[in-house]
Amino acid sequence: MASVKILAVDDSVTMRRILTNTLKRAGFDQVVEAEDGIDAWAKLQTEDNVGLILTDWNMPNMSGLEFVKKVRSDPKFGNVPIIMVTARGVKDDVLEAMRAGVNSYIVKPFTPQVLKEKIEKVLSSV
């Protein structure tokens, strides 16, 4: 499970670094970073075997939600598990993300334990 390659998408440099550090500490050594939906989509085309996507919602150029919809509409990546990691946390947001096709939802600020648990749960169910 720890050998899975994770694409971490967030426009905040701070958050990308926190995600990468937390993932590496949890044993996930292969982390690819992207700064918005467009960058993430490009990385998805060039990186082999991305096994999980963690994406923020509020980003410039292409939001996390748009990115999720784009990924889900492409048969090549349609089954890649996606976790939304966002500070947005009202019911409508969660439902909208779920309907767009995310597999799990993490509310910021998150704890490393929550991040690890959600990843393990999502990966074990695919």
Next chain:
Amino acid sequence: MTEQDIQKLVQELDQVRSHVLIFETHLPDIIKGARTHAKAHLLVFKDSFPRLRHTVEFAEQVVPTINRMIRIWPEKAGSIPQATSNLRKVTEATEMATTEIMDVVDGITEQIEELKARLQAQRDSLGEGIKSVDEKRQKVEACLGDGKGPKAQVLKEMVQWQQSLESTLGEWGRTLDEVVQGLEGINDSLFQILNALQFQDITAQQIEATKAILAELNEDLKALFKGFTQMELGGKVEVRRGTFDKQVHYDREEAERKQRMADQIFEGRRTEEQNDGEEVGEIVSQDDIDAIFD
């Protein structure tokens, strides 16, 4: 409308007021000579005169204030873009500071990992030493048997020395274990510091949301100014659209509550999927969720 236009308007209103006052003075005579139905209309007019006078007086009071606003507006209009520029600098500064903190934390973590590795190597080597001393003591004890004489005495002392050495090495080993544990504790604390830096992302969103409000205010004021003076005010507020949610704030407890809610929504979907095998996203309705949480 320029300042001159407004002055002209004030003068015109003043003239209207004079005419109204003259008319009001002569009105009782006019009413006397008028026919009954015209009299009624004129009475209505008479009632309206105080209101008209009040309107003119009000305009007289308001116009100087508007004039003053128009005079100071160009000076003050630049303060909103300036304020938002300062807010942007706050975001940049906190991002830079958190990056520096993360660099330091990463550096300390790396040093701790190196120290831990070296201490662990020492601990392993110590373990080997303790084992070796123990083996040698057993051999000496085997040779010693129940022998007597000076050689036997020397061997007995040697066994005692070995036991003492074994005990000392054991203590060192325990101390090393404690030091390694302590370093792990420091590492955990550093990791918590790193994790707490999530505040930067959230406060940056709050600042961006504030900038968006100021940008709207700036545009409204510019439009108002243009309406009065036909002049354009400069100074645009740049907002990174789509990068923030105005409702976010850094609150661990609230985040935990929201996390539980999100988990229950997703758990609800999973249960529904297992039961009915329906399509993802079509299972949990807003009504279902409201029923759970309200």
